[in-house]
Amino acid sequence: MTDMNEARLALVLRLADDHLILGHRVSEWCGHAPMLEEDLAMPNMALDLIGQARSLYQYAAELEGKGRSEDDLAYMRREREYRNCLLVERPNGDFAHTMLRQLYFAAFMEAYWTECLTSSDETIRAIAAKAIKEVAYHIRHASEWVVRLGDGTEESASRMAAAVEALHRYTGELFQSDAVTDAMAQAGVAPDPASLKPAFEQTIGPIFAAAGLAVPESDVGPRGGRSGIHGEEMGHLLAELQYMQRTYPGATW
Amino acid sequence: MTDMNEARLALVLRLADDHLILGHRVSEWCGHAPMLEEDLAMPNMALDLIGQARSLYQYAAELEGKGRSEDDLAYMRREREYRNCLLVERPNGDFAHTMLRQLYFAAFMEAYWTECLTSSDETIRAIAAKAIKEVAYHIRHASEWVVRLGDGTEESASRMAAAVEALHRYTGELFQSDAVTDAMAQAGVAPDPASLKPAFEQTIGPIFAAAGLAVPESDVGPRGGRSGIHGEEMGHLLAELQYMQRTYPGATW
Amino acid sequence: EAFLAAFQARIDAEEKIEPNDAMPEGYRRTLIRQIGQHAHSEIVGMLPEGNWITRAPSLKRKAALLAKVQDEGGHGLYLYSAAETLGVSRDQMTEELLSGKAKYSSIFNYPTLTWADIGAIGWLVDGAAIMNQIPLCRCSFGPYARAMIRVCKEESFHQRQGYEIMMTLMRGTDEQKEMAQDALNRWWWPSLMMFGPHDSDSQHGDQSMKWKIKRFSNDELRQKFVDATVPQGEFIGLTFPDPDLKWNPDKNDGKGGYDFGKIDWDEFWHVVKGNGPMNRDRIAARRKAWEDGAWVRDAALAHAEKRKARAEAAKIAAE
């Protein structure tokens, strides 16, 4: 039973970290987007992600039962303790990279949250019900851009193709199963990520086709986020993210 | 007398912060320079600057007499307590910006340290004697590049001119006198910065001439570093710089 | 002249002027300039606050700041749209901002140095903006007035949020109190400058008043702001950085108000003329965003044309 609680906590923390870190990345665009509409869309998506991260960290704090707050979990862990997948921590790159990263993550999460609607875990059901609407918007927004850029100018098509070449290999990690996901799938808490690949491909396929992009054959690439082995950019992200909490420990904001 | 000690401490901290922050900026180039020779020159200059910063912080710690270490002073102050001039915290920009920033600072410091060779303060005399050799190398290295780029291709000349346009206005702050510098000049500890302008111009003039660059008429621009009013990039720099000390307070490395 | 008189009569009757109505060229020009400046201020205003999103000290504050920055982008969007009804394109206005021809609120040329600045901006800068903008909800030009109603509602939420940040800091540790006081020290005078030069030195004042683009003078609005803000600050224990600030029971026709010190107009003009701490960085950041985004905008256009061409080809094929 303790093991089950630990697996549940591990799972929720992974999800929370995914959303926090991607939200952080997207928020880096604020005020620097290619057009005003995107200066609105970026904080909008970041806000959704941070909102979901908050719900997840609150639940994690409750599961952990050690009196830590959402902010303690979000801000006060060491780099090796963050469990987000590598995709979400990838630097923004150009707008094509950012939109593709958003599409990949949202396409995965849509499949994920859909399964969670019937989770045996009431809190996860509730979070999924809210998140699934937001994720639909992210897919719509990101996929429109993937299509526009893929089927735009020569330059945009080549940038979009470069983004696929750079990022597709980070999608493999999303579908990785391990002891945590196995336990949670068996308990009906959350889907086995490996099982979501067909749904993911069904979302991505027509978008890539409309964009004139080939879906790469292999999604094998760096992994390790789920065991806290991140890329080198992660530490720099955390230096920013944690700055205030580390500098003024214990203060209320 | 207390006032004199305070002024001395303030002066040494300003110098220390100047060197630390410029050293930090220069070190950001490590491994990313335009050619291997510069991949050697950048850490070399950063090393000189960090070395000078260490001597200065050690002296500041001694003057303060509160048991703080060089690292406490370098790492554990708040942004508003750093007293470096704005020039040194300017982002690296392109190679032309970096080399010009280096030239400006080194040309100022050469004049400064020369005066300090006869300082009434023994420690400052010793620091100056060592620093003046290093600063001569920085001037030589940076000025060679300013000339090469100014008198190179059309692109390099226009980048060099853009760097002058962007950075010259930060040189005015170097020559600003205030209560601290007045007290120190009167006590023969350090020169009145305002008095160093002719020497600075004598260094810069021939280099700019050889580079085909016009020395801008005005050096008036943003100021405030000496009272801890920095630019917005400073906070991000400090988030990196302070990361470890803030995350693991009290540890020995 | 008959036209001008008829136009003034409509204004005097508090009729709203709509985009397709005939209007004097000066009225149109004044509005384009003012709405443009206002829009640019929202856009440039995203930068100083955006600077703290990645470092916001709690998830709750991070979310609130994201929402605020998003609102500002939204305000920029309504305002550009309102200006577009007067026959100027958004691209044109953007070019004018980036070339330095068009102005924006000079307060955004100061840097945000600490988290408390986010509180101070919300409380003071948005507070001053509201003072300026509430009367604009009754501006004679319909689209501007309607945009302002929506903007004011959101700004007043931001102002309360900013004040609440300051309050939280003033209830916090000594370091936090110091941070809040330091932010007030730096932002107070620039906030007072937001209302523009004294009425005696103001260029556009009289005609704008007559056309009911403006309804209160700069000095009137500034006084309202001081009277509203000083008690808020004192309530949470802040000290205003003005030794001449004091309650004067005779002010405001005997209702009482605050006397305050002389504004440093040299500083104001120094910053307006481009020499503030952040002027160049702000424009450089916006220019970089615009230039880096050119290929994205081009692609969107190219794609839209391709789609259109394909749709037409399909239509022809179907006929």
Added chain:
Amino acid sequence: EAFLAAFQARIDAEEKIEPNDAMPEGYRRTLIRQIGQHAHSEIVGMLPEGNWITRAPSLKRKAALLAKVQDEGGHGLYLYSAAETLGVSRDQMTEELLSGKAKYSSIFNYPTLTWADIGAIGWLVDGAAIMNQIPLCRCSFGPYARAMIRVCKEESFHQRQGYEIMMTLMRGTDEQKEMAQDALNRWWWPSLMMFGPHDSDSQHGDQSMKWKIKRFSNDELRQKFVDATVPQGEFIGLTFPDPDLKWNPDKNDGKGGYDFGKIDWDEFWHVVKGNGPMNRDRIAARRKAWEDGAWVRDAALAHAEKRKARAEAAKIAAE
């Protein structure tokens, strides 16, 4: 064949081969490949450590790290120069690195995640490098051997410095100890892989031995490294992540040595083939530096030509 025999005789007599000497094409090619790889390793090796310069936890450590990274650049420079004596230009070698044609030490495809990784790299990676390089000081090719003498001296300083970082961590807080142990866990096996495949699977081994480019086999060097390193780690309280590691008194002809577990060669080849965690980021970083620096290199060239033309014109005018 007479030439090959004569060449081999020189080698066997421990004569140094110099750049202008006649040499078999295979000898030249092998050296170009090996020295190039070695140079590239120094250059790419600046990146993982460079990643921590701005976050080094004390000024003393920051200075030491800067000096170390500078040394690595210096090693790269000697090595490129040594390779240039064989008729390949630095630009050519750089292009091969950036195109992925030339290899570099696979260990640099792992990320530096904590400060302890800086210690581990110095201790283990530089330690392994020294094991490889000490015999190279007696390499038959003169310029390479001479470069190696200087390199080895500096590397051994780096190795001691890295070990000292680890020692300091192991004497520190629990968090620091954990950090050091975690770094060892991640870097130990990749360090063993640095010596290359087992002798039975090694491609270039025999001929290189014969030509005295290499003087010990991969497995011999690996064993030396394990034997030297394990006691150092245990001395400061670290545990090696290998359950099969144990002292075997019969090893090394009865002098004793460590048995150790099976190396995961699948992991090794996975990374060598470009699928390690950082392969692409490393090359991308070097490519960006190279491309962003093109205008600088062009300007230097253009300036040198201008100077030369001016000097010649002055000379003509003076005649």
